Amino acid sequence: LLVFTDLDGSLLDHDTYNWQPAAAWLSRLERQAIPVIPTTSKTRTELLALRQELGLEHTPFIAENGAVIGLPPSWQHARLDRDPASPDGLVVKTPSMDVDYIRRRLDVVRERHGLRFRRMGEMALAEVRELTGLSTAGAEQAMAREGSEPLVWEDDDARLQALHETLRADGLRLTRGGRFWHVMGAVDKGQASDWLVARFEALRGYRPQTIGLGDGPNDLALLAATDMAVVIAANHGQPMPLEGSRIYRTRAPGPAGWSEGVSHWLTRELGWSGDLED
Ligand code: 2M8
Ligand code: MG
Ligand code: MG
Structure with a gap:
């Protein structure tokens, strides 16, 4: 299972950038070795700082709406990655335009x-x-x-x-x-998440299930690309036209809604329960 998540207005509060309401679920996912992959408009430089704060140094990230994809060592592929890792150990793909x-x-x-x-x-x-x-x-x-x-x-x-x-x-x-x-350029969050799913498959030999979380129009491609989607409540007034049983709309906004959505798919749909002690 892979969890792709928007940051601002989703894992992070829109105004305060606080993420504490999501902390318990983040550590549960970490204990189950489920990668949480930031999928955001933020830059690589912002991500390098934030991943550390969120404890996500070992997962890939998607920055600048799919224009930048960062791969930590465990996601790198000896044959597929020609370009060497940078000094911070990451291989970075830039499929957009300069x-x-x-x-x-x-x-x-x-x-x-x-x-x-x-x-x-x-x-x-x-x-x-x-x-x-x-x-x-x-x-x-x-x-x-x-x-x-x-x-x-x-x-x-x-x-x-x-x-x-x-x-x-x-x-x-x-x-x-x-x-x-x-x-x-011709990129979006959904294409970038598909790319990482393909990379996972190339490395592990099977296709992972995916959860996607986001609150805004720039998340629609991601929410369409993932198996289970969470539309986080927001007050931007923009339509989020997604339908079907694979869509869950949260009541709470921001990181509280994030936890609500993760909990919905993992406990109710995927049957997680007993082994979730905090
Ligand atoms: C910008 O991104 C957010 C994402 O929804 C926005 O458009 O409001 C970017 O400039 C990003 O790099 C920055 O961290 C963020 C801050 O709110 O704004
Ligand atoms: Mg957002
Ligand atoms: Mg965003």
Whole structure:
């Protein structure tokens, strides 16, 4: 079993980034050796800090909405990984486009269509801190982008379609996170989770079951790709059009909803019980 999870608004509280309500379930999963795989808009740099805090140093991660995939040693494959591990022991895949290219395209599109938005790469550190509520160090880490660019939309919503279509013609995608719109190459969280499932199968010889958890539109591809999905309650007002018996919608938001969803699938559906003592 693999657990793929969004961070902001899911495992982490949308406003405070607190995850304590999920701590008990995180350690149960760790004791059962079930990998919890962060699948997020955050950057590799943010992940390196957060994985440590969450005790997830030995699991892979999906950063920048699928633009960056990090593999710890136990997920690396002698034949399939040509590129050597970096000094921190990770092999990192970057299936998206380079962030400098994305930024240049965004500037051209903005100019050509007279659109109004601000992208993260042109914001001052203080502005990113203000918009996100992150610390100075946290905002610096969020600004260290490799394969996607967040932006704040300052134009009429009707004009978003122009941005969307022009980007698509350039092979770029636009998706909506909790605070920002995100632009990246032809990647998403669902493709990245499929890639990790295939890697697991190549290493272990069987296909794992998967649980996916997320609260926003940029999680839809992930929730569609996993066997069991959890839509975490949120108040962003965006539609989360998913149906069927493999979807569970939580009552609680954030990390409390996260625990509710994990508990739903593991205890009620997969029959976990007795061996869960804390
Ligand atoms: C951005 O991502 C979130 C994800 O939903 C958002 O759009 O609100 C990214 O810049 C990420 O790197 C950053 O940590 C996060 C902070 O809230 O915002
Ligand atoms: Mg989220
Ligand atoms: Mg996210």
